[in-house]
Amino acid sequence: FTKGDMLKKILIVLAVLIVVLAFAASFFARKAPDLLIQAVRNALSRDVEIGSVDYQFPSHFEMKGFHIREKAPFSGETSFYADTIELDVSPISLFQKKLTILKIQVANATIVVRKRGGRLMHPLSDAVKSTRVPEGASDRGQGTSSDVSKKTAILPLEINKFNIKNSHFKFLDYDALQEGFVITLDGINAEIRHIELPFSHDKMSYQAAAQVLQGRDQRPAEFQLSGWTRPASFETEAHFTLKNIFLPYFNAYYSQVTPATIESGFLDARMNLNVENKELSTNADLEISGLLFQSYENDNQLFGLKADEILSFLKDSSNKLKFQITARWNVADRSVRARDVIRKSIEHSLKNTILGNVGNILQNVIQRIGEKGVDQSKEDLEFTVKKIKELFRN
Numbered sequence: 001f002t003k004g005d006m007l008k009k010i011l012i013v014l015a016v017l018i019v020v021l022a023f024a025a026s027f028f029a030r031k032a033p034d035l036l037i038q039a040v041r042n043a044l045s046r047d048v049e050i051g052s053v054d055y056q057f058p059s060h061f062e063m064k065g066f067h068i069r070e071k072a073p074f075s076g077e078t079s080f081y082a083d084t085i086e087l088d089v090s091p092i093s094l095f096q097k098k099l100t101i102l103k104i105q106v107a108n109a110t111i112v113v114r115k116r117g118g119r120l121m122h123p124l125s126d127a128v129k130s131t132r133v134p135e136g137a138s139d140r141g142q143g144t145s146s147d148v149s150k151k152t153a154i155l156p157l158e159i160n161k162f163n164i165k166n167s168h169f170k171f172l173d174y175d176a177l178q179e180g181f182v183i184t185l186d187g188i189n190a191e192i193r194h195i196e197l198p199f200s201h202d203k204m205s206y207q208a209a210a211q212v213l214q215g216r217d218q219r220p221a222e223f224q225l226s227g228w229t230r231p232a233s234f235e236t237e238a239h240f241t242l243k244n245i246f247l248p249y250f251n252a253y254y255s256q257v258t259p260a261t262i263e264s265g266f267l268d269a270r271m272n273l274n275v276e277n278k279e280l281s282t283n284a285d286l287e288i289s290g291l292l293f294q295s296y297e298n299d300n301q302l303f304g305l306k307a308d309e310i311l312s313f314l315k316d317s318s319n320k321l322k323f324q325i326t327a328r329w330n331v332a333d334r335s336v337r338a339r340d341v342i343r344k345s346i347e348h349s350l351k352n353t354i355l356g357n358v359g360n361i362l363q364n365v366i367q368r369i370g371e372k373g374v375d376q377s378k379e380d381l382e383f384t385v386k387k388i389k390e391l392f393r394n
Contacts, residue, residue: 035094036061036087042155043099043197044068045126046079059102061087068123074114080123082109082167098156109167116174127154127197159195164188169210176252185210185223199231212242214249221245227273234331236275243268247288256339257346260302265291278332288321303347313354323353 033053041048051065068080086105093100113122169185190208205228211220227238245267247254254262271284296307303310314321327345329336 032091032094033061036063036089039094039099039155043127043157044123045154046071046123059088059091061089063087070112070114070121071126073116074121078110078112079121080109080111082106085109098158101157101159103161103163104159105163105165106167107165109164111167111169112172113170114172114174114180118175124197127157128199154198157195157197160193162190162192162195164190164192164208173252176256181252184213186213186220187211196231201230201232203228203230212245214246218246218249219244229275234275234278236273238273240269240271240273242271245269247291257343258297258303260296260307261294263292263294265289275331278330279328280331281326281328283324283326285324286322289319291321303343303350305347305350310350310354314350323349325349 032055036053036055037048037050040050047069049065049067049069050063052063054062054064056062063085064083066080066082066085067078069075070077070079084107088102090100090102111123113120115121165188167188167190169188171183172180173183174180188208188210190206190210192204192206194202194204196202196204207226208224210223212223213220222241222243224241225238227236229236229238247262247265247267251261266289268287268289269284271282273280273282275281291311293307296302300307311321314323316322325342325345326349327341329338329341
């Protein structure tokens, strides 16, 4: 062959390859949207409505009118909705037994989670509790039990990166209130990395910021979260920050810890949470300002202590209460109630805080010597010391 003949053959081969690739791309472009819709429905095992799917070769999809509806006992109610979702999907995974999404971007989405009877219901509920397709299951069985398992199994799902912008989250707790206590997060901006369903032992990392709505007459609180979790074992290391929480709005929750009623007060909190070997440990720095009670516990007490006395001991010169809470319990032990652990932790923390402030408490009394007669100041000092001793008798 001459060099000219060889060049012609190379050009012919390249032309054929281009035609084949163009045909394959055209075929995939027609099939890809339907493949993605079916894969998403199989992965979520939910009633998923998708208005339309636009595809850009080789891996970019845009889904519009994406709607997930809840199952019983909230059949038909919205669980997730987004006008537009942009995805970069591994094209190969559309033909495999695992859907791999490289990146998801969602804006102005609405996410709803419900809690009833201790059970959480959310868009991924079925995917979370599902099991993988049994290994060795036949692809072409004839009505065997393995075929039934395959048909009912949920397609494993992997999401490498999930970005959420300016979205909305609503938590409806029917265990806290019969009609449902509502917690709403607005303006959510979040990033979650490495989501796997069913759960794996790999770390899922996350960070998020949002505003907490707390009634028409109160400005929103600020919420921030960062950390990681191994979903299969629930091993966790997370950090929370809350600013300007209006305590009366959350009466449904704090009333589980104390029957006292708060009329006004704002909470700032920084909390670290760790879960290891099913042992949950947490420590939180709390600062409460403008605290005013409508009523105390029985005998005018708070957490087993005289309310007026403990509040006067704890408040600083700016009228704020500052203390730290630490708690630990085995979350797998159903006999232990979180509310009991939290109450005991608060009781212990308050006593320790007062003990740490004894010097300042006594100093404040001594400083009043110049304002009153010496005898009267001596009586105030003796009375204060007596009250502090009474607090620590138990």
